[in-house]
Amino acid sequence: MIYDIAGLRINIENRCSYTDNFCKAYLSKDQTSPVDLTTRVTMEEFLAEKETSEGFSDGYIENICLYRNICKQIPTLNRLLLHAAILEYDGNGYAFLGRSGTGKSTHTQLWLNYLSKTRMINGDKPILQATDKGFLAYGTPWMGKENLGCNASIPLKGLCFLEQAPENSIRKLIPSEVSARLFAQILLPQDEANAVATLDLVDRLIMYTPAYLLRCNISEEAVQTSFEEMTGLAYETARKNKGE
């Protein structure tokens, strides 16, 4: 079936029905026009994934492989998979990144709890598109264990790398600090055209998007710290009223 994902027409040739249901919110109304890419999973890829994901259904495993294959083909189409959570605040997108266990979902949940006009675009694996005005972040069907996200796109205004700390602090990162951290959160395809395109997209992402290192605890002050630095707005104007 053909799906509209990250502004592309993607033909997914799945064998298991798992993916039909998983991607149904992205099913294209137009099943006949040409597509941007086609993806399927080879037996070799399936078996390799099955070894590392023991105990999961065949449909789940095929579904993981399908997304990986999509993401390896999209850099030449100006798009990049980013391992991050994308939150929207009032029409702008902010990416939160960190190794698993650094509190990404805790911090983004605090934003959702305390701030008005906020929603999750994708909690785990959004796709970014380079445009001449900067990057757009897209929700996709693949959005992590907590399944938080929606079928939407939003201009990306900041990258926020998280580290746990007893006190809250935030500082801007310089490009060389950003590249090392970003490379841990992307997928590098093996074919030359897509590998080169990936490196160029990461370079553009660093040039276009301000990046910060947030060292934070799990208090409301942590939200104030990242929110004010990234948006330039006063926290009090954005905070939900009590009971909201």
Place this chain on the structure above:
Amino acid sequence: MKLKKGFVLRVVGGESVVVPVGELSKTFHGMINLNETGAFLWKFFTEEHTVEEGVVALCAEYDVSPEQAEKDVRKFVETLQANGFAE
């Protein structure tokens, strides 16, 4: 000395990085970060050259003594060979 085919060098965030692609990416994983002279020598040794030619090229490009240049080029070439990056 000549570098194996299948590496690409790119400047990302102002830093030179090298990654393996195609067949080579199956045996080499990860990426290599290069400083400015490292990136210059990497490009130089994508064609077959001797250490001596590398020293001459480095001296022509940078304000460096021939003694220091020879040390740098030898160290660079040894690192490439030790990691299996040379043909």
